[in-house]
Amino acid sequence: MARLRRMRVWAALGAAVTLMLAGCTSSPQRTHSPRTMGVPASGTEDMGREPPASLRQGGTLTLATSQWVTQYNVNQAAGSIGEAAEIDSLVEPKLFRRDAKGVPHANPDYLLSAAVTGTAPQTVTYRLNPHARWSDGKPLGFDDFAAQWKALGRGDDRYLVADPSGYDQVSEVRRGARANEVQVVFRSPYADWQRLFDPLFPASATSTPEQFNNGWRARIPVTAGPFTIASMDRTTQSVTAVPDPAWWGTRPRLDKVVFRALLPAAALQAYLNGEIDAVNAATAEAYQQLRSAPDSTVRIGSAWDEVHVSLNGAGGPLADIAVRHAVQRAVNRKALADVAAEGLPVGVPLLGNHIYMTNQPGYADNSGPWGTFDPAEAARLLDRAGWTSPGAGRPRVKDGRPLKLRFVIAESTNRLGLDLAQLLQQMLGQVGIGVEIQKVPADDYGPKYLDVGNFDLAIFRFTDLTYPSQAQAVYRMPRGKQSFQNYGRISDAALDDLLQRASATLDPVAAARLYNQADAEIWRLGHDVELYQRPQMTAVRKGLANFGVPGLGDIDFGTVGWTS
Template structure:
C-alpha cells in the first residue's frame, strides 16, 4: 500500500519529521488488477538495502536524474511545525549540514565533511563535545560554529514565544551550548540524560536564518536563504511544479556526481505512467496496479527494503470521538486482516499486521501490545457504544444519542489510488455494522496535510509515518499538545502518563530498559484509542536500469550527492 504524502525522517509529522520523517502521507495504494495472486516474499531484513550500491569511481560524472515529488514544498525549515513533510526534510539534509547519517541497520554514523568527532565527554551531567571540520562553511561565508547549535537549541526548546516548533524532544533537556577549546569545538550540556543525542541538530540550521520568531516561521517559506551542502537549489518553479538540485561550487567535500537532480510534483499513482513514458527514473511499485505495469517494463529494476514505515488509521478528539469508548469501539470493529489483504493485493512483498506504534517488527525491542484493542470483536465494539450512550438503531443504521446520529467523516487525499479507497470503503462498512456511519470526504492533495492533518482538523484520517526513529522521536507523535502546538500529535490525544513514560524512556541509556518503557507507553497508546496501526509497509520501487546509489534504502539515509549513472 503506497502513500501520496509522507511524514518521514522526523517522524509522524516526521518523519518526520522527519519526516519524518514522518516523511506524513496519506496512506494510498493502487488497487485490484490481475496481479492479486502474485507470489509473496518475506519482508526484507532490517539491515537490508536495495540501491544498486556502487563506489563513486564506478559512477559517471554528470548527467541528470529525474525523481517524483508528491507535494510542492512551501516551508523548508525542518524545525518549524509545517516543515516536517518528509521529502522536504530529506532534501534539506542534502542542502544543510547533516551531522550524522544512518546506515542500513539504522545506526548513526558521523559525516566527516562536517564532523571530525562527536562523542559523550561527560555522563554527570551528560556533555557532548562536537569537533567541527574547519573547512565547513555556510553559503554566506561564515564557518559553522557553536552559535548555530545554540540558535537551533534556543529555537526548538519550547521556551521562546512565537516560535512554532515541530518538536522540542531532546532540545528541552539541554541546559547550555558553549564554545569549547576553540571555535571549531562545541560543548552541549544536558540537564538530564538523553540517549538519542545524535538525532539532534539534523540538519543543522544557521543561526543567521532563525534569529527571530519571524525568521524562524517565515524566512524559509518558498526559499532556502543559506545552505552548506554538496548541493544547492538550482531552480524552483512553483508554476511548473519542478525543483532542481545542482552541485554547489563552494562545497569543500567530494563533488556531487550529477549535474542536476530534477523533482517533478505528481501523485504517486501518476509515477507509473511517468516512468513508462521515460519522464522520471524512479516510481513506486508498491501497489498491484503499479507493480503489474512496472515489473516487466523496459529498463526497469524492482527494488525493495524494509524501512521504518507504518500505515495506520488515526482518530481525532472532537465530537463523539472525545469519548474514549467510542474510539476503542472503532478499533474493535475493524477486521485488520481483511483490510491488510486489500492493501497487499498484487504486491510482491507480504504486509504483516503491526502491533506497535513505536517499534517496527524487525527492530530489537518490538512486541505486539495491541491486545484486545485491535482484536476484531464486533460484539465488544457494540457493547462499548452501548456503554457510551449511543443507542442501536437497527441493522445498517447509525446509532443515535440525544437526537444526533453517530456519523463521522474520514478525510481522504483526492489523489488516493483505488486500493486505499477500497480499504476505506471496507472499513466504513465494518463500522456501519457496529452502528457508526463514516463518510469518505475527499480533499485536494495539497490541502490534505496543511489544512486538515497538521492542524488536527479531522475525525478520521490515514497516512504513513516513515523513519520515526530513533525511538525518542515517538514522543512528538503522542505527547499532549501545548496550547496550539500539537507537535506531531495530530490527533491531539494523549495523557500525562504516556508523556512521562516516553520521556523516561528517552533518558534511559540502557536499550533493554528503554524498550520496556517504550512498550509500556505503547500499550497505553493502544488503550487510549489514538491510532489503529495496520501494517509495516515495505518500500517497493522501480528504478531505471543503471541508476546507482538510489532505490529502497531501508533504515539508511539517502545521499543525493552519490546518486548517478553507472559507467
C-alpha cells in the same frame, strides 16, 4: 499516503491495489505475484551500490514528489513531510549519516568528531569541519546550535515546532575550547543525542519566530550542502538542484536533481514513459506494471514505515474514549493488511506496536483487546456510551445527534489509500458509525487539516523512526496550540512519563521495556488504529547507482549517479 525521511513525520499513501472484498469493487480480478516471501530482515537495503568514483560524471536524476512543498523548515510544524526533508538533504548539513542498520556515523563533511565527553551531566562535544560554511559565507558553529536549541527546546510557543523532544532535555549550549567546537549539555541523560541538530539550520535564517515560521515558506534562504537550489518553479511544480560550486567536499556525480510534484497515478505513468527515474512499486497495480517494465528494476528492502488511521480526540464523538475503543474494535485490521499485501512479492505484516517494526529488536505485540476485531463488542461499547441504534444501515444517535465522522484524505492518496478508506467506512458503518470521506487538496492536507486537527479520521504514514525517542512528538501531551505531531491530541501524563523515562534510559534493553509499556498505553488510550508495516519497493532505471531502498539508513545524493 504521505511520508517523511529522517524524522518521524507524516507521509501520504501513494499508488494502487487490486481489491476484492465484500461490498467493495475496484479491479475485476485478483492478481498474484510470481513468488511470495516474508518481510526482509530489519535494515535490508537494495541500493545498487557502486563506488562513486566509478560512476559517470554528469547526468540528471528526476524524481517525483506527491505534493508541492510550501515549508522547507522541517523543524516547523508544517514542514514535517517527507518531500521537504528529501530536498533539504541535498542542501543542508547532515551531521550524521545512518547506515542500513540505522547506526549513525559522523559525516566528515561537517564533523571532525562528535562524542559524549561528560556524563554528570551528559555533555556532547561537536568538533566541526572548519571548511564547512553556509552559503552566506558564515562558518557553521555555536550560533547555529544555540539558535536551533532556542527555537525547539526552550518552550517558546511563538516557534511552531514539529518535535521538541530531546531539545527540551538540553540545559545549555556553549562554546567549546576551540573556535570550531560546540558543547551541548543535557539536564538528564538522552540516549538518542545523534538525532539532534540533524539537519542543522543556520542561525541567520531561524533565530526569530518570524524567520523560523515564515522564512522557509516555498524557499530555502541559506544552504550548506553539496547541492544548491537552482530554481523553484511554482507553475511547473518542479524544484531543480545543481552542485554547489562552493562545496568543500567531494563533488557530486550528478549535474542536476529535479523534483516534480505528481499525483501517484501520474508518477507511475511518468516513470513508464521514461520521464522520471524512480517510483513507488509497493502496491499491486504498480508492481504488476513495473516488474517487467523495460530498462527498469525493482529494488526491495526493509525500513521503518507504518500505516495507521489517526483518531481526533480533541472534539466531537471521538473525544469519548469509549467511542475510540469502539472504532478500534470495529476495524478488521488483518483484512486491511491483506488488501495491502495482495499481488506483492513481500509480506505485509499486521503491526501490534507503534514504536518498533515487526522485524526490529524490541518488538512486542501490545495491541491486546484494542487491536482485536470484534464488532459485537464495538456495538456494546457504543450502547454503553449512550449511542443508540435506529436500525441496521443507519448511524447511531445520541441526544438527537447522529454518530458521524469525517474521514479526511489528501487528493495525493493513491488507490490503495482510497480503497482502505472505503473499507473502513463500511466496517464502521456496520456498527452504526457513519463515515463521510472528504478528499482535500494535497497542499492543504497538512496545514489546513492535519496540523490544526480539522478531521475525525485520517490515514497516513509515519516513516523512518530509527530513534525510538522520536515517538515523543507523536504521542506527547499537546501544549496550548502546539500539537507537535500528535495531530489527534490524544495522550496522558502516564504516557508522557513513560516516553520521557525511556528516552533517558541508556541501556537499550531497559529502554525497550519502557517503550513497550508506553506502547501499551498508546493502544489503551485509543490514539489510533495501527494497521501494518508498509513494504519497501522502489522501481528505478537500470544504471542508477546508490539509490533505491536504504534500509534504516539515508540516501547520500552526493554519491548517486549513473553507471553509463
